[in-house]
Amino acid sequence: MIAAQIAACFVVLTGAVLLVNSALHIQADSLGIASDGVAATWLTPANRRDAGRRTAFHAALLERLRSVPGVSSAAIASFLPPSREAGDALLEIRGNPPSQTYDVAECAASPAIFEVLRTPLLRGRMFDQRDRPDSPLVAIVSESLAREYFPGSDPLGHAIRVLSFSGTPPWLTIVGVAGDWRHLEWDARWVPTPLVFRPLAQDPFSDYAVAVRTERPVPGLARSISEAILGLDPSTPVEAVETLDSRIAGMRMYPRFRAFVVMFFASVALIIVAVGLHGTLTQIVSRRIPELGLRRAIGAQSSDLLWLVGRHGGIPVIAGLISGMIATPAAARILRSLFVGLTLLDLRAMVLAVVLLLVVAILTIALPARRATQVDPIAALRQE
Numbered sequence: 001m002i003a004a005q006i007a008a009c010f011v012v013l014t015g016a017v018l019l020v021n022s023a024l025h026i027q028a029d030s031l032g033i034a035s036d037g038v039a040a041t042w043l044t045p046a047n048r049r050d051a052g053r054r055t056a057f058h059a060a061l062l063e064r065l066r067s068v069p070g071v072s073s074a075a076i077a078s079f080l081p082p083s084r085e086a087g088d089a090l091l092e093i094r095g096n097p098p099s100q101t102y103d104v105a106e107c108a109a110s111p112a113i114f115e116v117l118r119t120p121l122l123r124g125r126m127f128d129q130r131d132r133p134d135s136p137l138v139a140i141v142s143e144s145l146a147r148e149y150f151p152g153s154d155p156l157g158h159a160i161r162v163l164s165f166s167g168t169p170p171w172l173t174i175v176g177v178a179g180d181w182r183h184l185e186w187d188a189r190w191v192p193t194p195l196v197f198r199p200l201a202q203d204p205f206s207d208y209a210v211a212v213r214t215e216r217p218v219p220g221l222a223r224s225i226s227e228a229i230l231g232l233d234p235s236t237p238v239e240a241v242e243t244l245d246s247r248i249a250g251m252r253m254y255p256r257f258r259a260f261v262v263m264f265f266a267s268v269a270l271i272i273v274a275v276g277l278h279g280t281l282t283q284i285v286s287r288r289i290p291e292l293g294l295r296r297a298i299g300a301q302s303s304d305l306l307w308l309v310g311r312h313g314g315i316p317v318i319a320g321l322i323s324g325m326i327a328t329p330a331a332a333r334i335l336r337s338l339f340v341g342l343t344l345l346d347l348r349a350m351v352l353a354v355v356l357l358l359v360v361a362i363l364t365i366a367l368p369a370r371r372a373t374q375v376d377p378i379a380a381l382r383q384e
Contacts, residue, residue: 002276006320006357009269011328013353016266018346019259022189026255031082031190032180034118035244039221040080040211042239043229054204055133057233062110064228065212070221074212075116077109078205081181082190082248091196093149094159094171102149104194106162108203114178116213124156124176131199138199139172144192146177162196172198184251211244270356274364281313281368302373309372313365321354 058076065074090101111127113119122143131138139160146155159171180192200208212225222241229238295305328350 002273002280002316003320003323005269005273005276006317006361007323007327009266009273010321010324010353010357012262012269013266013356014324014328014346014349016259016262017349017352019255019262021349023252023255023259025189026184026252031182031248032119032192033081033244035248037214037216038116038211038244039214039225039241040209040244040247041225041229041241042207042209043236044207052133055201058110058200058204058208061210061229061232062112064232065210065225068212068221068224068228070214070216070224071212072215073112073115074210075110075113076200076208076210077113078107078208079105080209080211080244081117081193082183082251089196090163091145091149091194092161092163094161101163102145102194104145104162104196106196106198108198108200108205108208110200113197113211116211117181119181120179122177122179123154124174126176127197127199131201133201135202137170137172137202138175140176140178140197141174142178142193142195142197143180145194145196148194160196172196270360273357274360277313277317277361278364278367281309281365282371284312285309285368285372305372306369309369310365313361313368317357317361321357324353325350 062074062076065071068074089104089106091104092098092101109127111131114121114126121140124140127138127140141155141160149155150158155174155177158174160174161169161171163169178197181195182190183193185191210225210229212221214221225241226238229236295308
């Protein structure tokens with residue numbers, strides 16, 4: 001029973017260590033953007049307008065937002081990090097076989113999006129006034145896309161197109177490489193998003209996000225942003241204005257809660273193992289006091305008695321650890337269905353679980369073993 005408890009505890013403890021480690025990384029890892037001082041809201045205009053009217057509306061909206069007191073820059077984008085809710089598509093590179101496509105996300109954005117989110121330009125140029133609807137179509141790609149899909153070559157000047165479900169998309173010329181945005185994958189880790197940026201003027205989305213940057217806290221900023229949008233188009237539904245920091249904190253909350261819950265159950269499992277092992281060894285020592293006294297009387301040393309009790313406790317502990325390691329691959333398949341993205345077969349997590357269980361087992365065995373070394377031979381023989 002103790003061996004079975006330790007095997008089950010080992011599996012749960014390994015998963016808990018992994019989830020805690022994942023939650024810590026999610027808290028600490030960089031998202032590739034500077035989210036402090038950025039407020040955002042998401043719009044779905046009731047009047048979708050044609051492409052030309054949308055472009056004019058976007059320009060007027062940006063002008064209004066930049067005039068809001070406290071706003072240093074403003075931008076519009078089809079989605080904002082750390083989400084990857086929109087824009088999933090397939091990328092085709094001119095010169096590659098048509099069947100060779102890559103998973104990407106697509107984001108149509110105004111030129112100031114890189115300034116608002118402090119996303120660095122690594123090579124090439126940013127979007128500017130040259131990128132009009134009647135100009136050659138261009139794109140900026142993220143660093144991870146350039147590294148993964150253009151290995152050993154410079155992506156600048158290459159022609160790409162983002163495939164959609166309807167129609168034949170146009171070819172775009174890559175004019176720049178920007179830093180990565182990251183998204184939360186399976187609530188387990190931040191990963192770079194292979195991303196194709198398009199100028200908003202050349203791809204005016206009907207649904208979009210608005211982001212503004214302020215250099216200092218501004219009272220009533222959310223209300224001012226909403227009034228600026230509604231003043232331009234009262235029919236546009238405006239979601240609540242929130243900071244990117246609060247949005248990111250909300251995304252980090254579930255992994256933290258999940259790790260806490262699993263760690264709680266792992267702690268309960270450790271306590272059950274300790275209580276079971278201690279109770280069993282205490283009973284063994286109590287029932288064998290006469291034998292221990294006799295061994296002491298004929299010359300057994302304290303180390304001999306420690307070894308005797310330690311062997312009784314150590315055998316199920318070692319058997320449980322070995323069984324837990326054998327059971328881990330099977331448990332990994334089950335836990336993967338519950339916690340998508342969790343890889344249970346992690347050597348460091350398994351080593352830490354083994355160390356924790358061994359420490360608990362040693363401390364638990366030490367108390368009955370110490371009692372065995374303190375047996376009085378005369379009292380034990382008299383009891384017999």
